[in-house]
Amino acid sequence: MSRAPLEQSRKLVTELPGPKARQLREQLATYVPKALSPSTPAFASRTEGGIMEDVDGNRFIDLGSGIAVTTIGASHPKVVEAVQRQVEDFTHTCFMVTPYESYVQLAKRLDELVPISGQTRSVLLNSGAEAVENAVKIARASTGKQAVAAFDHAYHGRTTLTMGLTAKNMPYKESFGPFAPEVYRVPGSYPFRDGLSGDQAAARTIEALESQVGAHNLAAVIMEPIQGEGGFIVPAEGFLTKIVDWCRANNVLFIADEIQTGFVRTGSWFASETEGIEPDLITLAKGIAGGMPLSAVTGRAEVMDAVHPGGLGGTYGGNPVTVAAALAAIDVMEEEHLTEKATRIGEIIRQHFEQVQQDDPRIGDIRGRGAMMAVELVDPKTQAPLADLVNRVAVEARKQGVITLTAGTYGNVLRFLPPVVIGEDLLKEGLSVITDILAETRSDTYATA
């Protein structure tokens, strides 16, 4: 039974949160721990394209995609159909017990798509953090070494191992230690703040790897090609190729964490392609399955095969319903030319903020790629981070019906991750709401974070 499409326009019909959402908030506070603190003053009832409709009938422009997940929208008809069909056939067998064809088909599709030459193999899992955990296991088994290096500003998840790989303490790590051993942190490349060229930053990283870890101890270097939660930090040109070259020369595996950047988000299938690097292992999740919880590690066959039979897996990993969704989502990305659409979104966002920046020097940096763009707000004189301002803009935008996310080690980054299928007018309206709010704060003074 097909429903009328959700109208693609912003509309507020109640104060926010509305009466139903307020009641649900009370129940949430009773039954859900305060550690989970949803930021939007609404409860979702339906989401489609670039719009989220709430239980009170308010329609929000979605500039967050549930943190970079619903690239093709949260209810794409092809994904809905594929999921419904699969649920009727079977919901679960556990691939380790009884395999099914779609798992293998998806592994084949990933082999065709990822920027790794030669045969690859894939293991399917449930969450991004689980993919990262498995990539580290595989790297250790393959190299016979234990140490793993991650970068300043990195985000790799919230499990015990991935918390250790993640850089920012609050809120991700505070009071949750001790973390897993043999994880080392090294400086990366943050052109806006360090002013280093790709070569200079890479030399600094390599010096740290050699002096503080030693290549003979190092199983893998893991990095997001564009750092996500860290503030959409695009490394200086040449940085990543230098690091990957060093890894290759030293029998150290390079893991590209493309959980946020992957699946057309940055205007190419994977950001590694644009950076001109070929990872040994890639971690994938988020946009892979049109909103269903699925992740993967894809890697060079000989690396993946270093793990003994039975060494990888899990009850739900590669659940057939999520796999059906992924196969449909990948088709949609191809058929609807979403790499090109993502590139266009990047141009619109960049142009919009470049215009605003001319009159507002608090916009210190506009960066990112494709539908993964951010602005870093700073005190124009000192470049001190304006975290309070970013928070205020995001809160106000949500009150005005625009779902906006923040990021950054210093909390001073507004980030934009719209569904790639969003209409251009809707996107521009959402951006205008944000910059109008920003303009209203020009005369205020802010404490720097």
Ligand SMILES: Cc1ncc(COP(=O)(O)O)c(C=O)c1O
């Ligand atoms: C680059 C990166 N790695 C790993 C993760 C963790 O993924 P998940 O939240 O699905 O565990 C995220 C989530 O934001 C991410 O952006």
